[in-house]
Amino acid sequence: MKITVKLFAGFRNDRFKVDDLEFPENATVADVLGALKINEPELGVAMINGRHVAKDQVLKGGETLSLFPKVGGG
Amino acid sequence: MNKIYRVNMKDLTCKIEEVPAAWAGLGGRGLTSTIVAAEVPPTCHPLGPNNKLVFAPGLLAGTAASQSGRMSAGAKSPLTGTIKESNAGGTSAQSFAKLGIKAMIIEGQPAEGKLYELHVNNDGVTFHDASALKGKQNFDVVDAMNAKYSPKIGVVTIGVPGEERMKAANISVKDPDQKLRSHGRGGLGAVMGSKGVKVITIDDSAGSKVEIADPEKFRAAAKVFAKAMLDHPVTGEGLPIYGTTVLINIINEAGGLPTKNFRYGTCEHHDKVSGETLHDVIAGRGGSTKHGCHPGCIIQCSQVYVDENKEYITSGFEYETIWGLGINCMIEDLDDCARIDNAMDNIGIDSIEGAVILGTAMEAGMIPWGDGKECLRVMNEEIGKATPFGRILGNGTKSVGDAYGLTRVAVVKGQAIPAYDPRTIKGIGVTYAMSTMGADHTAGYAIATNILQVGGHVDPLKKDGQVELSRNLCIATAAVDSTGMCIFVAFPALDIAECLPSLIDMINARYGINLSGDDVTELGKTIMKTEKAFNDAAGFSKADDRLPEFFEYEPLPPHNLVWDFTGEELDEFWNF
Numbered sequence: 001m002k003i004t005v006k007l008f009a010g011f012r013n014d015r016f017k018v019d020d021l022e023f024p025e026n027a028t029v030a031d032v033l034g035a036l037k038i039n040e041p042e043l044g045v046a047m048i049n050g051r052h053v054a055k056d057q058v059l060k061g062g063e064t065l066s067l068f069p070k071v072g073g074g
Numbered sequence: 075m076n077k078i079y080r081v082n083m084k085d086l087t088c089k090i091e092e093v094p095a096a097w098a099g100l101g102g103r104g105l106t107s108t109i110v111a112a113e114v115p116p117t118c119h120p121l122g123p124n125n126k127l128v129f130a131p132g133l134l135a136g137t138a139a140s141q142s143g144r145m146s147a148g149a150k151s152p153l154t155g156t157i158k159e160s161n162a163g164g165t166s167a168q169s170f171a172k173l174g175i176k177a178m179i180i181e182g183q184p185a186e187g188k189l190y191e192l193h194v195n196n197d198g199v200t201f202h203d204a205s206a207l208k209g210k211q212n213f214d215v216v217d218a219m220n221a222k223y224s225p226k227i228g229v230v231t232i233g234v235p236g237e238e239r240m241k242a243a244n245i246s247v248k249d250p251d252q253k254l255r256s257h258g259r260g261g262l263g264a265v266m267g268s269k270g271v272k273v274i275t276i277d278d279s280a281g282s283k284v285e286i287a288d289p290e291k292f293r294a295a296a297k298v299f300a301k302a303m304l305d306h307p308v309t310g311e312g313l314p315i316y317g318t319t320v321l322i323n324i325i326n327e328a329g330g331l332p333t334k335n336f337r338y339g340t341c342e343h344h345d346k347v348s349g350e351t352l353h354d355v356i357a358g359r360g361g362s363t364k365h366g367c368h369p370g371c372i373i374q375c376s377q378v379y380v381d382e383n384k385e386y387i388t389s390g391f392e393y394e395t396i397w398g399l400g401i402n403c404m405i406e407d408l409d410d411c412a413r414i415d416n417a418m419d420n421i422g423i424d425s426i427e428g429a430v431i432l433g434t435a436m437e438a439g440m441i442p443w444g445d446g447k448e449c450l451r452v453m454n455e456e457i458g459k460a461t462p463f464g465r466i467l468g469n470g471t472k473s474v475g476d477a478y479g480l481t482r483v484a485v486v487k488g489q490a491i492p493a494y495d496p497r498t499i500k501g502i503g504v505t506y507a508m509s510t511m512g513a514d515h516t517a518g519y520a521i522a523t524n525i526l527q528v529g530g531h532v533d534p535l536k537k538d539g540q541v542e543l544s545r546n547l548c549i550a551t552a553a554v555d556s557t558g559m560c561i562f563v564a565f566p567a568l569d570i571a572e573c574l575p576s577l578i579d580m581i582n583a584r585y586g587i588n589l590s591g592d593d594v595t596e597l598g599k600t601i602m603k604t605e606k607a608f609n610d611a612a613g614f615s616k617a618d619d620r621l622p623e624f625f626e627y628e629p630l631p632p633h634n635l636v637w638d639f640t641g642e643e644l645d646e647f648w649n650f
Contacts, residue, residue: 006327008320008323008324008327008350009312009315009316009320009323009349009350010311010312010315012350017345042307044307044526044527045324045525045526045527047327047328050327050328050329050340050632050633051535052328052525052527052531052533052534066327068323068324068327069307069311069312070306070307070308070311070312070526070528071307071308071312071316071320071321071324071526072308072309072312072313072320072321072522072526072528072562072565073312073313073317073318073319073320073321073349073375073393074318074321074393074394074515074516074519074521074522074561074562
């Protein structure tokens, strides 16, 4: 299934800004992190279609998954 | 810090007073709000003789504690009519600490039209005719004071909007690089102008190191505290590399980035003005991606933005300003945004209020959407020169809305709503509504928990838990604002167990006292209740603790939510 993955801040280094990637059925957010060689503790926020999700969230295919390291400001 | 400088602008005198026992344990916002509440009649005109402008460094100012160099300014705000505290970096807090000044209270008013320089040193304050500076903007004032004294002189200044008592005028403070930091919000520059004070110069050369009651304990605690700053990914990595503007993309993804004057929650061109882009532009041009607003800052979230020829354009170019110009006004060119930011520094306009003013003027059809060049002209030639149109704008977002008959006017208690839409980030909406100072994200930064998942997670799209979240953050922030610490210490404090105890240990070691965590929470509560009592006596009521009505009937795409808290739900905020 196809997932549009958007990466931000330091996650873009040596990777990409946005890409359509193929994953097996029932892949989770954690599986995407693994495929991108992002250590799970580095994850700050994961969002699917603009809503926060946990790392064990199962993907259905066709979503936009946005991944952020721990960032802040204000 | 054992002296109060009481400056009377009517008879041009300065009395040096001892610190009353009741004020001894207070600093920063805790002290400015206590003094304003005790000495300013709540119903007074903010620009009249009975208002007072108070400066107070935080409890840890002048020590080796990292992040401790913020100065608080307080008064009754002409913009909101409420009590106000606004803190800034720069060098003034550490200079006051070296001189032993716990607070400087400026009261009274001189004969009409007279402008003065207040020169502060170890002996008190002297008064100098500043009529030659009339009509000068901030960078010229800094140059003039550097030439008069030396580049080491501390400078606190207002531009023309402050002189002309416009409600969006800020107070600017010289930073370690001869540029400016701002007591931005609430129009305190107008209060300074109403006192006839064009500039305050600070000579700390006869000052001394601040005394530490238990130096060994202080050193140990300061080390733990600094380590927490460097270890936390937000303060140790994210902020120094990308600055606060890293938020553009995450708030956009969350659907809470107010776009085209709060019409939409996402913006198509967001990445043109994102933190990632800002970093790449600065690094590519040879500017500086890291910069501290005050000596002793180890987070270094600020930066120096240069043009293609490496010429300085601006510094301290923050998320809220870039959001306000780049997204809310639809100005896609980062260089244009930077030049407007620099113009706001120069003329002395709050860069949050200023950006929302421009967006509201666009709403009114007075400036084309996205026209950065016209915005720069309006800043310099209209607001900066106090033309009739400039005065409508310079008096704030609400003033623009009133003048042009608008309903989509993003203010609470007259102060512009900053860079997070309350319809989809509901915790921050509670803070905007309930803050004692009008819409202010820093009063209780629910973004941390709603969006960034620092200190847990409360779903931003739902009402559940938001009032409690905002209340707890507001109480904690009131306490942190009293230490003189940068608000970003909250990120490690929310996640790293040793951080907050080490901050309290530093205060205890500095003063030889024994505060507990509970005492600090109580201090936060007391400060908030003191501020609310002032507002109540000034005529504010529950009806003022509400968001503008348009948020209730205009759903915000993409989540298509409205602001749906009842008054009773919001009023629970004060149940502590």
